[in-house]
Amino acid sequence: MNPETLINTAKYTPLELVLFSVGGLFCVVCYVAVLRKIRQHGVVEIPAAAVASNFAWEITWGLLYRTDLGLLFVWGYRTWLVLDVFIFGYLFLIGAKHVKNQALLPYFRPALLVGCGCWVAIFYFFVQQGYDTTTGLTTGYVATMIMSALYLVMELADITPGQYSALAAWMRLLSNGLVSVFCFLVYPELRFLLTLCVLTFVLDCLNLVQFRRRLTPLSAPAPAST
DSSP: OOTTOSSOTTTSOHHHHHHHHHHHHHHHHHHHHHHHHHHHHSOOOSOHHHHHHHHHHHHIIIIIOOOSSOHHHHHHHHHHHHHHHHHHHHHHHHGGGGBSOGGGGGGHHHHHHHHHHHHHHHHHHHHHTTOSOTTOHHHHHHHHHHHHHHHHHOOBOSOOGGGSOHHHHHHHHHHHHHHHHHHHHHOTTOHHHHHHHHHHHHHHHHHHHHHHHHHHHHHSOOOOOO
């Protein structure tokens, strides 16, 4: 592909490009919703380990490698990276106050940086050795499934249900879902990647169910006084 091609219509069909594009836009909305909650409540809802691996993936595919989807998508990946810079930065500054085990507080920031650096190395060499797709989605779904799984256990404490974003939860489900359909169309032979897609979808659905259950006590009417 000509590296200056805006959209790679030679390799990908219009349907595939639309699926990835809309999924990518939903991801942007998800990030913005998370950042909005950070500004409102001073908490980062995404689990710290997930932020580290996700940010590492965006460094890898936003700066170190380029997708073959076209130049428009290259800058789309970099848009995710820019938004995640703010999420990672907020987590670095304020995330330690929510750690459950107080003995780990002094190690939170170093662990976050080291963890992110380790994931960059893992993803970089995974791609270099030819194991990833040309869109970065195998490593991308490794990071995505980590995030979806950790949301279920909520590794950060002291975040009330109302401080989580329903919009972010829905956008994450829709974004991952659309890109998963893209994967099934483009990479039907990559069973490892498709397994990650299915597991991520299941986890995202469970996250929404859990989210609704956590919000139910907040919306339930108070018992009448006698």
